[in-house]
Amino acid sequence: MKWGVVLLPLALAMTGCATVSEINESLPTMSVISGKKPLEYAHCLSEKLADSRGALQIEPQKDGVRVIVAQKYSSGPAAVFDIENRASGSSIKLHERISNVPIRPHDVRNAATECISG
Structure with a gap:
């Protein structure tokens, strides 16, 4: 428990604020x-993350949608989904703000995985 008290503030201090374009560059x-089609996948993400992240920002793109997920404990984006339309569904790329921090919340990744099929 003591390590969690020490590591969480350290991890939060290292992350800082990031913009959507900075997250997308990673x-x-x-x-x-x-x-699933892009909007269908985005709707699934909205349902899965409603309790932990609130409303997601869904932006139409040329060939699909971009979904921006808010940070859990502060303002700003935490993750960006680029979901592109394909002939038989969609291709999904997830970019996360603190992708190199192993103790980050995994609710976004879990929702992404659960929404792939079903």
């Missing part, structure tokens, strides 16, 4: 294909 932490 390598994707997940790149998958789903049988």
Whole structure:
């Protein structure tokens, strides 16, 4: 328990604020294909993350949608989903703000995985 008290503030201090474009410049932490269409996948994310992250920002893009997930404990974006339309579903790339911090919340990644199929 003591390590959690020490590591959490340290991890939060290291992360700082990031913009959507800065997050999108990082390598994707997940790149998958789903049988769901972009809006269907975005709706699934909204349902899965409603309790932990609140409303997601969904922006139409040329070939799909971009979903911006808010940070859990402060303002600003935490993750960006680029969801592009494909002939039989969509391709999904997840970019996370603190992708190199192992003790980050995993609710976004879990929701992304759960929404791939089903």
